[in-house]
Amino acid sequence: MGTFKIEGGHRLSGEITPQGAKNEALQILCAVLLTPERVTINNIPDIVDVNKLIALLQDLGVKVQKEKKGSYSFQADEIDLDYLQSAKFKEDGRGLRGSIMLVGPLLARFGKGYIPKPGGDKIGRRRLDTHFEGFINLGAKFRYNREEHFYGVEAEELKGTYMLLDEASVTGTANIVMAAVLATGKTTIYNAACEPYLQQLCKMLNRMGAKISGVGSNLLEIEGVKELGGTEHTMLPDMIEIGSWIGLAAMTKSELTIKNVSWDDLGQIPTIFRKLGITIERKGDDIFIPEHSDGYIIQNFIDGSILTIADAPWPGLTPDLLSIILVVATQAKGEVLIHQKMFESRLFFVDKLLDMGAKVILCDPHRATVIGHDFKSTLKATTMTSPDIRAGVSLLIAALSAKGTSIIHNIEQIDRGYEDIDTRLRAIGAKIERL
Structure with missing residues (x-):
């Protein structure tokens, strides 16, 4: 079983190109x-x-x-x-x-x-x-x-x-x-x-x-x-990987350019991350994420009620991004309800985030409420095991933003969906080592 050792808390910078979908x-x-x-x-x-x-x-x-x-x-x-x-x-x-x-x-x-x-x-x-x-x-x-x-x-x-x-x-x-x-x-x-x-x-x-x-x-x-x-x-670039890098940039307060994203095929993805308060700029066919040094604020609905983000068939939001959105929300200012309709076990990875100090209430197998820290309290490094591809990369993003050194086991799950991820992250400044 492979393992990543991650030294978190570092800001990243540069360009990253998404793999094929x-x-x-x-x-x-x-x-x-x-x-x-x-x-x-x-x-x-x-x-x-x-x-x-x-x-x-x-x-x-x-x-x-x-x-x-x-x-x-x-x-x-x-x-x-x-x-x-x-x-x-x-x-x-x-x-x-x-x-x-x-x-x-x-x-x-x-x-x-x-x-x-x-x-x-x-x-x-x-x-x-x-x-x-x-x-x-x-x-x-x-x-x-x-x-x-x-x-x-x-x-x-x-x-x-x-x-x-x-x-x-x-x-x-x-x-x-x-x-x-x-x-x-x-x-x-x-x-x-x-x-x-x-x-x-x-x-x-x-x-x-x-x-x-x-x-x-x-x-x-x-x-x-x-x-x-x-x-x-x-083949098109991988929209789930694009969403992963948007979340990574926000969580680590990094300035990042995501290259050749095929904007016209991203659907709701930029809109959903903007609702979390993340600034996303279109530059040609690239996405530019500026440094969020003052954090990011979750929007409420117009009537003042808590924002709900749910998956839906296209052109709705893909369920593969909800794990990443949940992690990103842990450091936002505000609250959000994540509703994962399709799979009854996908939100169970939140117990790892609770160990890191996140404020997440798992309402039932399909819904979780996240109360953001607004970076007033950073996530804490821990040792964890990746349960699936998307939860695995979500925990990796959490570890890169956390203080201290985290260990993630069973990284074969991450390798199933992300090409040479440790090498590509090191190229933009991440402290990650494959053991």
């Missing part, structure tokens, strides 16, 4: 299975979860070639479908949440797709019903081996249909879209997710020859085609 990568990489032709993808983050998926594709028979740092070409012209029934696949697929999105492309192109019950973060239950109900609507037969927790769908032919999704699941929408592009006839998906990363997937598929309309809305219409071709695709 992890959540986009997991969709885009699975889409290479839809064609036997070569697909080149740029700005791929070098992180554990993405590297696991690339290795899984190689084991499946995809030819992978690294062109340069962050750029790979993929060719799925000789797929080994027997691998899907192997013990190795059942083991490797279980260790990665994103592996569920292999099923849609495999079903579309080869008539069958299998996956073991995926793992990933321990942040609460993530159900797969939306994925498989979508496949069944397209004409697939579903089967589930309870003893091995092994899911499967099979179909001689997928047929387009109308479907109303029970939830606007991003991965569910992506999976169904990848299955529908090669189905016979027209598929209409209502209550579809419309996150920028899903839009990126649809745009890439259209360049490959798919016929998807309504991209960016919650109503997608897909005219099935017989085959798809190759393409080149460049």
